[in-house]
Amino acid sequence: MLIRRPDDIRPSEITSRCLFERRREFLRLSAGVALAGIFPSAHGALGPGRSSSYSTSETPTPLKHVTAYNNYYEFGTDKEDPARTAHGLRVRPWTISIDGLVRQPKTLGIEDILKLAPLEERIYRLRCVEGWSMVIPWLGIPVSSLLKLVEPLGSAKYVEFITAVQPETMPGTRTRVLDWPYTEGLRLDEAMHPLSIMAAGLYGDVLPNQNGAPLRLVVPWKYGFKSGKSIVRIRFTDKEPRTSWVKSAPQEYGFYSNVNPDVDHPRWSQARERRIGEFSKRTTLMFNGYAEQVGQLYTGMDLRKNF
């Protein structure tokens, strides 16, 4: 058998090697999750386990839908585009800079970020503003574990999440469908809420590129577009950040974008949703079913005006 020099290695092999390395690292990091018995028995040969108290007991959407029906406009605007084109995304080396109104700005490598807190499984509903939903078993760490590191100043009231732009690997960023980079934002207390996570995996494995590898935000009580993929920078500010969707269509999208069946999108109702893989529609729940956990964040706020 021929022994090939490294420069004979085809790019496709490099990609699969990189995935192999990432998967090995990931399994090492998530070993604690398995031992703690957090994996539900539904998807893993790890025996009966306990779900995080933040998880829903609803049946997760099949993996094939979670990874083949995506919104990731950097890779195209059709639902099937990201699964087809996101394999080229470069996810190593990867750093996230955390700066703005903080005492200790930092740039951290993804390997170190994944060690900040034990990876935890969270089975969350995801409701897209377009009227469909899924149930996804994420693996991640609380956003708070990342934000605490930099010692936010008292003047910091909001956090902006800035996502990757790789024109060579992201065909969509060579068009002007959105003003790149895709940015999102949360109020600081929303970002610090225990339901807010940075996901590094799903279905017990590393995050597929089309779902926002290597690290993406997940805020389950807000419309899906608030959960930015492939985060590269987090910035603390004293003013409400202008987010990509608010810039692109301010009459249709607001900063808060909490899931709310009573506030319709100007072009369609938000009262119901189609769970991907199911036939009939179901009722959309206030705060996507997380009202008990997050309702108090909005006491005294007019949720019709602050949509």
Ligand SMILES: Nc1nc2c(c(=O)[nH]1)N[C@H]1C(S)=C(S)[C@@H](COP(=O)(O)O)O[C@H]1N2
């Ligand atoms: N960078 C980036 N993040 C993004 C998007 C995007 O186009 N670019 N789409 C958002 C939308 S509209 C939704 S519904 C979710 C979809 O996440 P999923 O494909 O993992 O289900 O990602 C969000 N995050």
Ligand SMILES: [Mo]
């Ligand atoms: Mo969405």
